[in-house]
Amino acid sequence: MSIKEIENEIVEEFEIFGDDWEGKYEHLIDLGKNLGTLKEEYKIENNIIQGCQSRVWLHSEKKDNNIIFSAESEAIITKGMVALMIRVLSGHTAKEIIETKLEFIDKIGLKEHLSPTRANGLVSMINRMKMDAITLSK
């Protein structure tokens, strides 16, 4: 599936909650719980994303022509956001990753997490994923 197709899938998935933010967040929490853990060897200082109130580790690698992400966070809501980002971006080429606008975040009603003051650092996370993609594609 293309990034756009995955984004649409997520938008549909969240649509059933409508204005029910509790349902939405419960779903996000479930996504976080199901993300699993990152290998201990990847939980290093270098992989920590700055700007998050909870620690978030991101490991990026290149397989064939695609960038593969894995990550973990101490906070479960942040972990849910991380799970969504990985689902959308992981397994695509650097070019696809860099060019995507990630419009789904707004569409599923989680835009508040993109504000620069948000302590979960979603913006930093996205920047870091795109930066890693650029570095690995060189």
Next chain:
Amino acid sequence: MLVKELKHIELNTEAIRKDFPILNRKINGMPLIYFDNGATSQKPQQVIDAVSNYYSNTNSNIHRGVHTLSREATEAFENARKVIAKHFNVKSDQQIIFTAGTTDSLNMVCNGLARSVLKQGDEIILSSYEHHSNILPWQLWAQENKGQLKVIPLNADQSLDLNAIENLISEKTKIISIAHVSNTLGLITDLDKIKIIAKKHNLILVVDAAQSAPHMAVDLEKLDVDFYVCSAHKIYGPTGTGILYMSEKWLSKLPVTKPGGGTIKTVSFEKTEYADGALRFEPGTPNISGVIGFAAAINYMDQFGMDAIYKHELELVNYAQSKLAEIPQVMLYGKSNDKAAVISFNVKNTHPFDVGTLLDKYGIAVRTGHHCTQPLMNLLCVPGTIRISFAIYNTKTEIDFFIEKLKKVIDMLK
């Protein structure tokens, strides 16, 4: 301070809430419950009007013009100094110096003492629960001057182990700089005990009152410390202003570290004679509207009296603490039944960020994180806490709603 010693004055919270326009706001469709007063308090209409009236009717630069507006603005500014001096029972209003806030004041004290009292290798005593603003200036000085910071340890209940202070003191110790109230735990530092130790060893005592000034009566003449600093924005006043109080002897002794226009008597290219009194420490155009708003905030509080405010907030703290203690997953820090209006806690196996994010969805503003007290977080072995802090307008009904939603949030995160 014990409740039974306080005069029995009840606050009319319902009427008080009407003074704070922001309390009408809805957050995510829910009425705002503002429990982040430790970060900054909301402002009553009286303060907002004072600032707005100043700009509408009086705005002018102070201490220099011959015209009417300048005279009126100067009078309002200097009157604010008198109001604040009276509130803290300070003998001479010149001992109240307007700064940009607590952080600015602490930097001024540190830099002034660095240029006069402190020598290479000297030692400064701080507490385990200091805010970063009362650590970093001293640390910077220590790093550049082979100095050392000595830290008062915590007891098991997170109160300060004051018996340990004597052991921290050497002939190189010059200063104790300490929070009057911990911004993370709400615990009150026993300044009377610390003052005895400071006097015995001839140490300079600096008090960070950012979190005590909003909640309790402070008599600076009786307290008799060297320096006492706080911010207006945590006491219902505007941001960007605060005070540096200094005892009489420092007013002429502390070196000027921020020279500039307005601080002088005469200037030539060879030599400057600085002004006497507060102006010596107030370079440049000050935050005039902020200072005027600050005085309005002090007047606002004084109509109720600090004892009534303390009593009201202590009731809220004890009520919230007991309700929180009933929730099995909640871990409380710095528990005490006589403290300022701040409570820190965590929920077992959850990150404070998750709890804070979900409470916000219910319109409840709390603080999560390290609260600029990372050394304290390390001692508590936690990445952060959830902090609720109360003000004059908070109610038990709000606490009940908060507890109900906290339980729901704990359930969601399970």
